[in-house]
Amino acid sequence: MVRAGLTSAYVSGVSSAPLPAIAIVPPAVGDIPEKKTRRKHRYERVGWVPFVLCHCIMLGAFWSGVTWEAVVLGVVLYYLRMFAVTAGYHRYFAHRSFRTTRWFQFLLGLAATTTIQRGPCWWAAHHRAHHLHSDTEKDLHSPRIDGFYHSHVGWLFAGNGETDWKRVQDLAKYPELVWLDRLCFVPPTLAAIATILIFGWSCFFIGWTVSGVLVWHSTFLVNSLTHVFGRKRFETNDDSKNSLLIALVTMGEGWHNNHHRYMNSARMGFYPREIDLTYYCLVVLEKLGLVWDLKKVPERVLEEGRRADAERAA
Numbered sequence: 001m002v003r004a005g006l007t008s009a010y011v012s013g014v015s016s017a018p019l020p021a022i023a024i025v026p027p028a029v030g031d032i033p034e035k036k037t038r039r040k041h042r043y044e045r046v047g048w049v050p051f052v053l054c055h056c057i058m059l060g061a062f063w064s065g066v067t068w069e070a071v072v073l074g075v076v077l078y079y080l081r082m083f084a085v086t087a088g089y090h091r092y093f094a095h096r097s098f099r100t101t102r103w104f105q106f107l108l109g110l111a112a113t114t115t116i117q118r119g120p121c122w123w124a125a126h127h128r129a130h131h132l133h134s135d136t137e138k139d140l141h142s143p144r145i146d147g148f149y150h151s152h153v154g155w156l157f158a159g160n161g162e163t164d165w166k167r168v169q170d171l172a173k174y175p176e177l178v179w180l181d182r183l184c185f186v187p188p189t190l191a192a193i194a195t196i197l198i199f200g201w202s203c204f205f206i207g208w209t210v211s212g213v214l215v216w217h218s219t220f221l222v223n224s225l226t227h228v229f230g231r232k233r234f235e236t237n238d239d240s241k242n243s244l245l246i247a248l249v250t251m252g253e254g255w256h257n258n259h260h261r262y263m264n265s266a267r268m269g270f271y272p273r274e275i276d277l278t279y280y281c282l283v284v285l286e287k288l289g290l291v292w293d294l295k296k297v298p299e300r301v302l303e304e305g306r307r308a309d310a311e312r313a314a
């Protein structure tokens with residue numbers, strides 16, 4: 001029965017994916033602790049050892065040499081995989097800020113698994129929890145609570161490997177997404193092997209590994225640094241900030257204070273001067289008919305931001 005349902009959805013090409021039924025209510029002011037209450041965490045060796053080894057693999061470039069082909073592949077794979085995380089894992093799976101077909105939904109999830117950030121359900125469940133508990137003691141990666149290392153990478157190895165399926169019931173009804181979650185390390189392994197076989201070792205070390213490590217840290221910067229450095233336009237009940245620099249390396253995710261103020265929008269650079277590459281790509285995909293119903297920022301929120309900017313400038 002499930003197989004029949006899947007087939008008909010693919011044939012029709014129309015997603016049965018509903019628009020967001022998710023409602024994330026951020027913490028109230030009183031829930032945010034005033035002082036740092038640093039906790040001790042146990043980091044699992046089975047997690048951080050392979051993570052460190054992946055960094056060591058980059059050193060192989062000293063043996064293989066660096067070719068122009070490898071550098072170009074690295075840049076292409078960096079932006080493709082970054083887009084898969086920002087448009088796919090973040091804006092689509094976690095926030096459902098636009099709609100698409102079921103096959104493109106799968107493609108976004110598949111592409112994002114090649115960043116080795118587990119599967120779409122795991123990613124969305126943990127990110128929804130972040131918005132729900134931002135900078136409180138329940139936040140998985142708050143620099144205020146647990147410091148830079150834990151908020152950047154440590155939380156990944158601190159017993160957070162399971163998916164909270166209750167938080168992603170809207171995604172769990174698609175068997176192919178559940179498979180992606182369960183087999184999340186298969187696509188990146190196959191893609192890495194294919195890179196070696198097709199393009200050679202230099203492309204593997206530079207094009208695949210260096211760009212993959214950069215995608216990791218760019219993504220993690222959004223959890224760590226955008227809750228520490230930058231400008232706070234909106235008075236949200238958390239430490240989120242806006243940073244042009246992080247927006248440039250993360251294809252728009254650096255407008256994090258905007259995002260915490262209104263998380264359902266497909267756009268994170270709310271104003272024309274705020275560069276948001278992911279959003280520009282989504283607009284192109286919308287023109288191609290691959291995505292639609294890009295959620296907008298309400299005018300009242302835009303006006304609130306303009307007032308805050310004017311007050312600050314006065």
Ligand SMILES: [Zn+2]
Nearest residue numbers: 130134240256
């Ligand atoms: Zn945040």
Ligand SMILES: [Zn+2]
Nearest residue numbers: 094127259263
């Ligand atoms: Zn978010």
